[in-house]
Each structure stands twice: as C-alpha cells, then as structure tokens.
Amino acid sequence: MQTLTRDHIVRWITHAAEVLEANKEYLTQLDAAIGDADHGINMDRGFKKVLSQLPSVQDKDIGTILKTVGMALISSVGGAGGPLYGTLFMRAGMAVGSKYELTPDDLVAMWRAAVEGVIQRGRAQLGDKTMVDALLPAVDAMQKALEQGGDIVAILQAGVAAAEKGRDATIPLVARKGRASYLGERSAGHLDPGATSSHLLLKTLLDVVTE
Amino acid sequence: MKKLINSPETFVKESLEGMALAHPDLVKVHFDPNFVYRADAPVAGKVAVISGGGSGHEPMHGGFVGRGMLDAACPGEVFTSPTPDQMLEAARTVNSGAGVLFLVKNYSGDVMNFEMAADLARAEGIRVLNILIDDDVAVKDSLYTQGRRGTGTTVLAEKIVGAAAERGYDLKRLADLARRVNINGRSMGMALTSCTVPAKGTPTFELGENEIEIGIGIHGEPGRERIPWKPADEITEMLALSIIEDPAYTRTVREFDEEKGEWVDVELTDPPFQPGDRVIAMVNGMGGTPIAELYVVYRKLHFIAEAKGLKIVRNLVGNYITSLEMQGVMITLLRVDDEMIELWDDPVHTPALRWGV
Numbered sequence: 001m002q003t004l005t006r007d008h009i010v011r012w013i014t015h016a017a018e019v020l021e022a023n024k025e026y027l028t029q030l031d032a033a034i035g036d037a038d039h040g041i042n043m044d045r046g047f048k049k050v051l052s053q054l055p056s057v058q059d060k061d062i063g064t065i066l067k068t069v070g071m072a073l074i075s076s077v078g079g080a081g082g083p084l085y086g087t088l089f090m091r092a093g094m095a096v097g098s099k100y101e102l103t104p105d106d107l108v109a110m111w112r113a114a115v116e117g118v119i120q121r122g123r124a125q126l127g128d129k130t131m132v133d134a135l136l137p138a139v140d141a142m143q144k145a146l147e148q149g150g151d152i153v154a155i156l157q158a159g160v161a162a163a164e165k166g167r168d169a170t171i172p173l174v175a176r177k178g179r180a181s182y183l184g185e186r187s188a189g190h191l192d193p194g195a196t197s198s199h200l201l202l203k204t205l206l207d208v209v210t211e
Numbered sequence: 212m213k214k215l216i217n218s219p220e221t222f223v224k225e226s227l228e229g230m231a232l233a234h235p236d237l238v239k240v241h242f243d244p245n246f247v248y249r250a251d252a253p254v255a256g257k258v259a260v261i262s263g264g265g266s267g268h269e270p271m272h273g274g275f276v277g278r279g280m281l282d283a284a285c286p287g288e289v290f291t292s293p294t295p296d297q298m299l300e301a302a303r304t305v306n307s308g309a310g311v312l313f314l315v316k317n318y319s320g321d322v323m324n325f326e327m328a329a330d331l332a333r334a335e336g337i338r339v340l341n342i343l344i345d346d347d348v349a350v351k352d353s354l355y356t357q358g359r360r361g362t363g364t365t366v367l368a369e370k371i372v373g374a375a376a377e378r379g380y381d382l383k384r385l386a387d388l389a390r391r392v393n394i395n396g397r398s399m400g401m402a403l404t405s406c407t408v409p410a411k412g413t414p415t416f417e418l419g420e421n422e423i424e425i426g427i428g429i430h431g432e433p434g435r436e437r438i439p440w441k442p443a444d445e446i447t448e449m450l451a452l453s454i455i456e457d458p459a460y461t462r463t464v465r466e467f468d469e470e471k472g473e474w475v476d477v478e479l480t481d482p483p484f485q486p487g488d489r490v491i492a493m494v495n496g497m498g499g500t501p502i503a504e505l506y507v508v509y510r511k512l513h514f515i516a517e518a519k520g521l522k523i524v525r526n527l528v529g530n531y532i533t534s535l536e537m538q539g540v541m542i543t544l545l546r547v548d549d550e551m552i553e554l555w556d557d558p559v560h561t562p563a564l565r566w567g568v
Contacts, residue, residue: 028411036430038291041410045288074327075244078265078291083323121323178319181357182350182432 001152001209004102008209009065010058016204017047023200030193034180039081039193046077046085061100066093080178081194084118084131091117104155108139108146111159115139122177129175129187131194138163138202156206163199170195212412214536219409223266223288230273234562237277241304244297247273248283253307258376258385259283261301262314262369264321265290267408268429271366271532274563280373281561289408289535290430292320298328302337310338310382314368314389316361317345322465326474329467338382342389343464344368346396346543348457349426349434358462360428363493363543364396366531367555370564374557386466392545394481397454400541401434401446402427402497406534425449427497429534429541443504447511450542455484455519484546486520491555493526493543498533500540505529508540516544525555531563 020027020043027040050072057068066089074086095113096106115135124130126137141162145155170192175181180192216222223245230247231240238247246263253259262272263285272284283301287293302311311332315325322343329339346364372389380388402424405414415431418424423446426434441449460481468475484490494509496502509528516523524547532541547555558567 032411032415036290036432037408037411037415038288042288042291075294075296078287078294078324079320080292080318080323082292082294082320083327122319177357179357179430179432182360182428186433 002103004107004152004209006062006065006100009062010054012205012208013050013054013065013069015208016201017051019200019204020044020047020197023197027193027197030191030196033190034175034183034187035193036179038079039197042077042079042081043085043197046073046082049073049076061098062102063093063097063099066090066096069093080122081197084122084194087117087121088114104146104150104152107152107155108142111139111142124177127173128177129170129173129180129192129195130177131192131198133170133173133192134163134166134195134198137166152209153206156202156209160199160203160206163202167191167195167199212407212409214407214409216409219412222409223286226266226269227273227286230562237560237562238273241300244294244300246283246285246297246301246304247276248301248305249276249278252282252305254282255307256309256379257307258309258380258382259302259305259307259311260314260369260373260376260385261285261298261305261311262365263287263293263298263325264316264318265292265430267535268532270530270563272369275366275369275373275561277559277561278568279377279557279559279561280369280564289410292318292324295324295328295331298325299331302328302332302339303335306337310340312372312376312382312385312389313339313341314365314372315341315343316365317343317358318360319357321361326465338469340382340386340467340469342386342393342466344393345462345464346393346398347400347428348397348453349399349428358464359460360432362400362429363398363495363532363541364393364545366495366527367396367491367493367543367545368392370559371551371554374554374559377557378554390479392551394479395546396543397457397481398541398543399450399453400427400429400495400497400539401425401450402431402534402537402539404499404538406431406498406537408535427534427537427539429497429532431534431537443507444511446540447508447542448515450540451512451515454542454544455515455521457483459483484519484521484544487522488520488546489522489524489548489552490516491525491527491545491547492516492523493531494528495532495541495543496530497537497539497541498530499536499538500530502529505540508542512542524552
C-alpha cells in the first residue's frame with residue numbers, strides 16, 4: 001500500500017473513539033496506580049467530542065480533519081492529556097496541510113512533527129515514563145522502515161511494534177514527568193497510561209489500513 | 212458510591228449553577244466554556260487575577276471569586292485541569308486592559324493548559340503573566356520530576372495577590388508579589404480516608420482501617436509514607452516539623468518574559484524558616500474533617516510554632532482547599548512581611564472568604 005487516504009484517516013479517528021471507549025476503565029485503572037485515575041475517562045470524553053465534530057469536516061483535507069481533532073481534544077480532555085494529544089493532532093495536521101492522500105514519506109513526516117510537538121509541549125524525554133516512551137521509538141522505527149523501502153503497512157507495523165516495546169519498557173521506569181513523578185520510586189512496576197493510549201492510537205491506524 | 216449528585220456527568224455544571232443562584236450579588240457563571248467571574252467585572256484599571264484547576268477542591272477556586280480576591284476561576288472536571296478555551300474566554304471577559312495574572316498550581320496538566328491559554332490570549336493582544344504555586348514539601352524533589360505540587364499556599368496567594376490587584380498594583384508588580392508569596396509558603400497534608408471521584412465511582416486509593424497517609428496530595432496522590440494511625444498531636448508534629456525544618460528549596464520554573472517575548476526558565480529558591488519569622492498559618496480540612504478536629508490540630512501547631520520561634524500573626528482554620536470528602540488535614544505556613552499582612556487584612560468579599568466589608 002503506497003497511499004494513506006482521507007477515508008483511512010476518518011475511519012482511524014472513528015475507530016480510535018471506539019477503542020478508547022472500550023479501554024476507558026483499563027486506562028483509568030492504570031492511571032489510578034500512579035496518577036490521578038482520570039486518563040481513560042478524559043480520553044473517552046475527548047474522542048466523543050471529536051466524533052461530534054467529525055461529520056462537519058470529514059469531506060475536507062486531511063490537515064483540516066486532524067487540526068479539528070486536535071482542537072476538540074484541547075478543549076475537552078483537560079489534564080495533561082488534552083494539551084499533549086491536542087498538540088499531537090494539531091502538529092500532524094499542520095505537517096500534512098491540504099493533502100487528501102499521504103505517501104509513506106508524508107506519513108513518517110506527519111508522525112515526526114506530531115511527536116516533536118508533544119516533546120516540546122510536555123518537555124519530557126525518553127525514559128521519563130510518559131507517552132514519549134512509546135511515540136519516539138515508534139517514529140524512529142517508522143523512519144527506518146521508510147528508508148528500507150517499506151510501504152504504509154510496513155511502516156505502521158514497525159511503528160506499532162516499537163510503540164508496544166516502548167510502552168512495556170515504561171513498567172520498570174521511575175516517572176520523571178507528570179503526576180506519577182510525585183511517587184518517585186513507587187511509580188516503578190507500573191505501565192504508563194499515556195504510553196499505553198499512544199500505542200492504542202497507533203495500533204488503531206494500523207488496524208484500519210489492514211482491515 | 213453514595214453522593215449528593217444527580218449524575219457524574221452533570222455534577223460540575225449543576226454545582227456551578229447552584230453557586231450562581233446562591234451568590235448573584237458576587238459572581239456570575241459562564242457556561243461552555245465554564246468559568247466563574249466577578250459580577251462587576253471587568254473592574255476598570257485593575258489587573259485581573261485568574262486561577263483555576265480541577266473541581267473537587269471547593270471552595271477553591273470559584274468560592275474565592277469576588278472583590279479583593281479572584282476576578283475569575285476556571286473549574287475543570289473533578290481533579291482534572293481546565294482547558295485553554297476556558298481561561299481564554301475568562302481572560303477576555305475580565306480583562307480591563309490592565310492585563311491578566313494567571314495563578315497556576317504546579318501540576319503538569321494545569322501548567323500546560325494555562326501556558327496554552329496565555330499564548331492564545333497574548334495572540335489577541337491581552338497581556339498575561341503566569342505564576343506557579345509549588346509549595347508542597349511532601350514531595351521529595353529532584354531536578355528530574357515535575358517538582359513540588361501546588362496546594363495550600365494557593366489560597367493565601369489568591370487572597371494577598373487579589374488584595375494587591377484591588378489596590379492597583381500593575382501586572383509586573385503583582386507577578387513579583389505572587390512569586391514572593393509562593394517562595395515563602397510551604398504546606399503538607401495527610402489523609403485519614405480516601406475520596407471517590409464521581410466519574411470513577413470507587414475510592415482513588417485504599418487505606419486500611421488503621422492506616423493514614425502522610426504527605427497526601429489534594430487529588431489523593433500518595434505522599435511520603437503510609438503508617439498506622441497516631442494521635443493528632445503526633446500527626447501535627449510530623450506535618451509541622453516537615454514544613455518548618457524544610458531546607459532551602461531551589462527549582463527552575465517557566466515564566467513568560469515580556470521583553471524577550473518568550474517563555475524562559477527562572478530559578479527560584481525558597482528560604483528556610485528562621486526563628487523570629489512571622490507567619491500566616493492555615494489549618495485546612497480536606498473536605499470530610501470535623502472543624503473541631505481542625506482546632507485540635509491548630510492547638511498543637513500553635514505550641515510547635517511557639518517552641519520554634521515562629522510568630523503566627525494571622526490564621527485560617529476551616530475547609531478552603533479540599534479533596535472531595537477526604538478526611539484529613541493540611542497545614543500551610545506562609546512567612547509574611549508588613550506588606551503581605553496589610554494585604555491580608557484588606558477587605559475581601561467572596562462566597563467563601565469575607566471580612567472587612
């Protein structure tokens with residue numbers, strides 16, 4: 001597969017809302033262990049708002065759709081997840097601009113811009129036990145797959161695998177950002193909720209293009 | 212879960228509606244985006260002071276909106292920071308042209324949402340400065356964490372900074388005062404019981420029948436240690452000494468530099484308490500604590516302060532920054548100078564704090 005279409009993007013967002021609703025309890029439980037027990041609830045609320053706005057933009061270009069998703073999340077999620085996921089989608093939208101189809105190059109550039117935006121907003125680095133631990137390895141893996149001539153599916157497969165590995169690698173880490181950092185050593189031994197939701201989002205995109 | 216709510220989804224909105232109906236002379240409430248603001252806003256020539264944060268800490272912040280304190284408060288969902296569109300619309304509404312000061316508790320979500328809001332407001336030509344409150348000594352800090360949490364000092368800062376705004380301090384001077392209040396304030400709390408976020412429906416954390424959590428956060432975040440119950444005097448001593456003997460604390464925070472036009476890192480140091488210091492002492496209930504128990508704590512705090520050479524010049528005993536129905540207490544000590552004491556004594560007229568009027 002050499003092109004990711006607008007239809008893919010719309011289905012991705014729609015499906016992501018379902019996946020986050022299904023994982024609402026799970027993400028909240030993860031957050032209860034080391035944070036403030038609202039991540040799943042907040043993401044579910046955010047994507048419900050996204051769904052309510054999607055019909056008004058789903059015939060527009062991909063950039064417009066993603067920016068709309070970003071603004072909806074910023075104004076409805078709250079917590080740290082709102083600005084971070086909001087920035088992720090805003091930057092992704094800005095990176096792809098008015099395109100209706102994405103090449104493998106566009107896809108990787110989009111995720112690179114999105115993740116750089118998250119890092120800039122949250123000032124987290126790799127190993128801080130945050131969503132960056134899933135997202136940054138994912139982007140690096142996608143870049144590598146692109147350089148090896150991978151198509152859309154291969155790129156996303158590489159990204160999802162790396163995100164999963166990065167997510168699981170957060171278990172032993174001691175949090176250095178976000179509310180979990182207040183726990184210090186006690187934050188070790190738990191999966192990071194943000195890294196978990198980031199992996200879910202990326203995996204949903206892969207599922208949509210391979211279904 | 213047994214609560215006086217109709218549904219978790221409508222809880223925050225219905226509570227705000229009730230507040231607007233109860234205090235029409237003091238505040239108005241704007242919905243979608245949600246914020247509470249002074250009935251007489253904007254006040255000509257006055258810098259507007261705006262705070263906000265997750266709901267569930269009432270009366271903070273909405274109960275502190277009114278003359279001599281906040282111009283607006285932006286409530287998020289329970290224990291979840293508000294979103295930038297709330298602070299932006301609040302800033303537009305209460306800005307008189309003299310600028311806006313955001314008082315922000317140091318939680319990653321609050322910090323990021325208020326920073327985004329400030330950027331958006333500045334893009335519209337509204338002058339905005341953000342000052343962080345990070346006073347919770349329970350958090351063992353290193354350069355690599357989010358830093359200390361914003362807790363009790365927020366209430367005292369809102370009173371003192373609000374009074375200064377009422378007196379006509381300009382934005383820069385007001386920000387300097389807010390920063391000075393923050394570095395002179397320290398807090399620490401403890402929990403006897405947990406609390407239940409309505410949307411979640413089960414307690415945020417589990418405490419055994421005979422267990423207490425020392426250093427609890429205002430969202431039920433764990434603190435320093437979980438120990439068996441002790442008498443009030445011993446608990447008070449643990450909290451008070453942790454505050455009074457806390458060494459100098461240095462950290463880097465992000466503030467907006469108006470001359471450079473960008474966010475810059477600022478290094479701040481809290482000087483430790485010294486014998487002879489004058490302090491405002493707050494003994495704050497976490498929401499479900501009988502007032503009589505708070506006075507038991509205040510009694511012991513009074514004697515400890517005396518023994519340590521600290522002079523409590525003003526005090527506040529009651530529920531001001533809460534954690535839903537949690538039973539427990541937080542102690543805040545704020546080192547004050549003449550200027551801060553005068554501002555503390557200035558008239559205040561809000562739903563939750565009122566004197567001199």
